[in-house]
Amino acid sequence: MLFSPASEGECAEIIEDCRRTGQTLDIQGGNTRAGLGRTAPADAILSTQNLTGVTLYEPAEMVFSARAGTPLRDIEAMLAEKNQILPFEPMDFRTLFGAAGEPTIGGVAATNSSGPRRIMSGAARDHLIGLRLVNGRGEIVKSGGRVMKNVTGLDLVKLNCGAFGTLGFLTEVTFKLLPAPRDSGALVFEGLDDASAIACLCAAMGSPFEVSGAAHLPLGVGEGRAQTVLRIEHFPASVNYRLDRLAHALASYGKPAHMDHAATTKLFADIRDCAPLAEPRERAIWKLSVAPTKGPEVIRTIAKSTEASWFYDWSGGLIWLAVPAQGDCSASGVRAAIAASGGHATLMRAPDAARAEIPVFQPLSAPLMKLTAGIKSSFDPDGVLNVGRMYAGI
Amino acid sequence: MTHIAFPPPDPAIIARRADIVAGLLAILPSECVISSENERRAYETDALTAYRRLPLAVVLPRSTEDVSAVLRYLHAEGVKVVPRGAGTSLSGGAIPQEDAVVVGVSKLNRILEVDYANRVARVQAGVTNLGVSDAIMGDGFFYAPDPSSQLACTVAGNIGMNSGGAHCLKHGVTTNHILGVRLVLIDGTVVDIGGAHMDAPGLDVLGLIVGHEGQLGIVTEATVRILRIAEGARPVLFGFDSSEEAGACVADIIGHGIVPVAMEFMDKLAIEITEAFAHAGYPLDVGAMLIVEVEGSDAEIDAQLLEITMIAQKHNVRTIRQSQSAMEAALIWKGRKSAFGATGRIADYICMDGTAPLGKLAFVLKRTDEIVAGFGLRVANVFHAGDGNMHPLIMYNVNDPAEQAKAEQAGNEILKVCVEAGGCLTGEHGVGIEKRDLMLFQFNQTDLDQQMRVRAVFDPRWLLNPAKVFPLDGRAA
Numbered sequence: 001m002l003f004s005p006a007s008e009g010e011c012a013e014i015i016e017d018c019r020r021t022g023q024t025l026d027i028q029g030g031n032t033r034a035g036l037g038r039t040a041p042a043d044a045i046l047s048t049q050n051l052t053g054v055t056l057y058e059p060a061e062m063v064f065s066a067r068a069g070t071p072l073r074d075i076e077a078m079l080a081e082k083n084q085i086l087p088f089e090p091m092d093f094r095t096l097f098g099a100a101g102e103p104t105i106g107g108v109a110a111t112n113s114s115g116p117r118r119i120m121s122g123a124a125r126d127h128l129i130g131l132r133l134v135n136g137r138g139e140i141v142k143s144g145g146r147v148m149k150n151v152t153g154l155d156l157v158k159l160n161c162g163a164f165g166t167l168g169f170l171t172e173v174t175f176k177l178l179p180a181p182r183d184s185g186a187l188v189f190e191g192l193d194d195a196s197a198i199a200c201l202c203a204a205m206g207s208p209f210e211v212s213g214a215a216h217l218p219l220g221v222g223e224g225r226a227q228t229v230l231r232i233e234h235f236p237a238s239v240n241y242r243l244d245r246l247a248h249a250l251a252s253y254g255k256p257a258h259m260d261h262a263a264t265t266k267l268f269a270d271i272r273d274c275a276p277l278a279e280p281r282e283r284a285i286w287k288l289s290v291a292p293t294k295g296p297e298v299i300r301t302i303a304k305s306t307e308a309s310w311f312y313d314w315s316g317g318l319i320w321l322a323v324p325a326q327g328d329c330s331a332s333g334v335r336a337a338i339a340a341s342g343g344h345a346t347l348m349r350a351p352d353a354a355r356a357e358i359p360v361f362q363p364l365s366a367p368l369m370k371l372t373a374g375i376k377s378s379f380d381p382d383g384v385l386n387v388g389r390m391y392a393g394i
Numbered sequence: 395m396t397h398i399a400f401p402p403p404d405p406a407i408i409a410r411r412a413d414i415v416a417g418l419l420a421i422l423p424s425e426c427v428i429s430s431e432n433e434r435r436a437y438e439t440d441a442l443t444a445y446r447r448l449p450l451a452v453v454l455p456r457s458t459e460d461v462s463a464v465l466r467y468l469h470a471e472g473v474k475v476v477p478r479g480a481g482t483s484l485s486g487g488a489i490p491q492e493d494a495v496v497v498g499v500s501k502l503n504r505i506l507e508v509d510y511a512n513r514v515a516r517v518q519a520g521v522t523n524l525g526v527s528d529a530i531m532g533d534g535f536f537y538a539p540d541p542s543s544q545l546a547c548t549v550a551g552n553i554g555m556n557s558g559g560a561h562c563l564k565h566g567v568t569t570n571h572i573l574g575v576r577l578v579l580i581d582g583t584v585v586d587i588g589g590a591h592m593d594a595p596g597l598d599v600l601g602l603i604v605g606h607e608g609q610l611g612i613v614t615e616a617t618v619r620i621l622r623i624a625e626g627a628r629p630v631l632f633g634f635d636s637s638e639e640a641g642a643c644v645a646d647i648i649g650h651g652i653v654p655v656a657m658e659f660m661d662k663l664a665i666e667i668t669e670a671f672a673h674a675g676y677p678l679d680v681g682a683m684l685i686v687e688v689e690g691s692d693a694e695i696d697a698q699l700l701e702i703t704m705i706a707q708k709h710n711v712r713t714i715r716q717s718q719s720a721m722e723a724a725l726i727w728k729g730r731k732s733a734f735g736a737t738g739r740i741a742d743y744i745c746m747d748g749t750a751p752l753g754k755l756a757f758v759l760k761r762t763d764e765i766v767a768g769f770g771l772r773v774a775n776v777f778h779a780g781d782g783n784m785h786p787l788i789m790y791n792v793n794d795p796a797e798q799a800k801a802e803q804a805g806n807e808i809l810k811v812c813v814e815a816g817g818c819l820t821g822e823h824g825v826g827i828e829k830r831d832l833m834l835f836q837f838n839q840t841d842l843d844q845q846m847r848v849r850a851v852f853d854p855r856w857l858l859n860p861a862k863v864f865p866l867d868g869r870a871a
Contacts, residue, residue: 060645061752061782062653083651118592125598126570141844142837147749149567149783149821151556151605152829152836153863154845158569158601162593179651202511208534208625238694291512291590317512317592344595362595367585372597374851379844390596 001044005051008132008140008171014046015169016138018384027165027386029069029104033093033111035349037164039356040388048106051171056146059084063146065130065174068106075105079177087178088124089115095273096285096349109173112162115272116213116231119205119314125161127175133160133168136380141168148176159375165386166394167379181233185243186213186264187256189228194218194296197228198316200253202292204230205315207249209242213268214315221276221311228253229271231264274348276311277322283309284329284350285322290343292316301337306330325350331358338362361390397802398827400447400861403492407450407473414473415451418495421463426501428452437478437496441543442486442828444744444798449476449490454498458576458584458614461497465612466582468495474857475580477608479551480522482543484745485826487555487607491861499550502614505529514573514590515620519550519613523557526618535620538565541822542734553613556605558822560730563780564655564689565621567822569604574617577603577610580853590617602848607824608859610852624689627655629726630699632706633680633713637661637775638756640682643709644779645752647686647702654702657780658685658730661759664737664774664787665729671736674729677713684779685730733776734787741772741789746805748812749783749821761811762786769800783821784812810835825863833865842868 003025005011018025026042028034029049048069056065059082066075072090079085090108093099107113109131114123130144143156160167189200197216204211213231230250232242247256259267270276277285290298295316302308302321308330310321323330334345344362347355364372369391376394380387387393407414415429428434429451438446450473455461468475474494481488490496502520508530509515515537517526523544526537540559541547547557553575558567565571574588587603588594603610634640637659644657660668660676660683669676676683684706688698703714717723729736737743750758759775766773766788777785786808790801809819813835820829833842846864850856856869 060649122570139840141841145818147782147817149749149781150818152818152820155605158598206622208622289591293511342589343591364596367583378847
């Protein structure tokens with residue numbers, strides 16, 4: 001069964017009906033990230049496919065609103081005309097999942113999906129400033145708004161960003177924007193081991209040059225030797241100036257090659273989409289978030305007990321890790337390493353059977369789990385929406 | 395005469411005051427428990443000084459464990475709790491009530507760890523905002539949110555209100571800079587959320603905690619992002635004939651793909667008042683003024699200011715003052731930074747905090763002037779133009795109850811205009827008690843009920859800062 005409401009009111013009716021009749025709903029946008037999260041079978045699908053269209057775009061205010069099912073592609077094209085961007089570089093999951101659909105802006109919000117620029121400009125959750133949703137009671141609720149300074153009431157916007165639709169069916173989202181950088185370029189240091197590479201990335205992030213991408217592709221992951229990459233996005237003269245200053249400041253890590261705008265754009269799109277590890281598709285993929293300097297040790301621990309490939313983004317704080325999709329997909333090893341380092345790990349790609357068994361999201365402390373269950377219940381008391389997508393029963 | 399209602403104090407609690415104080419003294423040493431009337435007076439209000447309530451008692455815990463023990467006790471006794479940072483809230487967020495115990499975080503004032511490689515600092519929540527930056531500035535780093543009260547206000551208070559500041563146009567507000575908190579729930583449970591890494595796992599409870607206005611718990615520690623200071627920064631001052639031209643210039647700068655670090659607006663009255671006080675050399679023959687600051691190397695600053703100045707010329711800028719030295723730059727900022735204080739010298743004022751969409755700024759400013767004039771009062775406008783966060787300062791005589799009532803009414807009408815224009819009631823000061831009863835301007839009851847159900851997950855008995863944020867009528871059972 002597929003519901004494709006064309007209005008917010010219709011969404012509310014459907015959800016209210018389902019609540020009354022005890023049916024559960026699986027929320028779907030462009031269906032490009034269905035492989036993400038726990039497997040959570042439901043009685044019917046509730047789709048945003050008929051909830052499309054930009055409802056507000058004010059380039060001079062750096063803000064737009066769109067219905068949740070609006071394809072991301074349409075939004076990015078609209079912004080490009082005015083030289084603006086979504087600052088957080090949302091990931092395109094099709095590379096990882098081989099999915100065919102079109103990512104939607106609602107999916108971006110629901111999964112708090114951010115790419116390399118997150119290290120400088122913040123995550124999707126930092127740019128989502130307003131939303132409308134239908135909760136599991138069939139009520140239309142709004143939070144936030146269209147202005148970038150707004151502290152009125154509890155922030156239900158952030159709470160729903162990355163909630164994977166477990167609290168509400170998003171109908172409309174409002175994001176703040178940034179001007180598109182007029183130019184970009186990168187420095188590439190070659191042949192560094194993980195520890196030196198992370199030290200280099202951290203030194204660069206601690207410089208005044210506003211590095212907007214800081215990644216390390218170890219030997220065998222990128223092309224040729226290990227590559228440690230630092231991106232600057234700015235006015236053309238500033239890109240050159242800053243890359244030079246940065247190369248000078250980081251001279252102890254070697255003499256870096258310069259990468260031009262086109263190559264930089266391509267490389268960071270690949271990093272954003274986890275392209276270096278997407279093949280072979282049989283491997284399970286983990287995403288680890290740690291304090292950057294903890295990364296190499298975490299990897300050393302994990303790689304002791306399994307065959308692994310990995311690369312680092314976010315100055316080393318984001319680790320993409322590929323392991324054989326066998327047994328628990330290395331969950332016990334990954335989670336033990338994280339327990340020692342702090343941070344969290346999410347199983348981003350694994351066979352359905354594995355995602356049904358293994359906690360996909362980082363298990364929470366008992367008090368946080370209790371709060372999570374309470375918050376779920378405050379939005380969706382009878383468990384209609386995406387139950388179990390993040391945590392069992394929630 | 396005050397116009398905002400407080401819930402009637404619970405006489406049963408007040409009657410048990412001596413027992414409750416004794417209970418607190420069993421948990422904390424006497425220097426952490428304030429019970430004499432004289433000393434409690436110091437805590438009866440915050441920066442919304444027109445409202446005062448003497449608290450039942452005040453406690454100043456020394457650790458997360460102390461906070462936990464105090465809350466566990468008060469929760470068991472059914473006593474209300476009002477969290478307090480430095481008491482600089484402009485919305486009355488820290489004003490106590492007679493049947494509540496104030497829990498202040500002022501003794502939690504240590505910076506626990508600074509980690510430059512990972513660009514984070516772990517601090518106790520009672521550290522002042524400026525205290526964080528001061529501790530790391532020598533090494534070239536700073537903590538970005540910079541509310542005007544940063545000398546006094548605490549990280550705990552900033553987290554409570556999701557505070558902004560003049561430089562949040564580029565750097566964002568508090569919620570964009572908090573990576574983790576240690577939170578004590580009303581029953582004494584200690585919860586750690588997030589840490590020195592990006593994006594706490596699970597639901598974004600951290601995002602909910604920032605801006606919670608003391609409704610969900612007490613934050614005792616925070617992990618904050620720290621940033622490297624830019625190579626340089628320089629402001630330029632522009633004078634325009636009208637607010638419309640200044641507003642159009644702001645929109646055009648952003649339209650050109652330039653996001654300055656700050657864009658501050660002052661209207662004619664604000665210019666006159668601050669110039670008389672600060673002697674910053676502000677132009678007195680203009681109708682509105684902008685201070686625009688950009689960052690980078692000297693050459694980068696020159697290039698950006700050249701482009702910005704050309705944009706300003708398209709909007710008929712009348713006065714341009716470039717700063718040629720650090721001293722001139724400081725002088726340009728001196729007036730802006732002393733604007734509230736300078737206004738306070740000539741009159742009492744209430745500082746509103748609504749946000750309007752940039753495209754509607756000129757309209758909202760015009761309506762602000764008309765509304766305030768309609769009440770026979772004066773208003774000075776000083777605000778963050780880049781993000782539309784307005785701060786009309788409505789001047790009145792605090793000793794004239796009728797005039798105070800008019801000022802509050804004018805403020806409420808201005809906020810209504812902000813909301814109707816597509817903005818909001820509060821951009822950075824919080825709802826507190828001040829805007830509690832206006833929440834239905836912006837939200838409907840369903841929106842508020844959802845917020846209150848979330849609130850109830852943390853504090854089902856409404857013991858935490860209960861007089862604030864949500865209208866007293868229509869509270870969920």
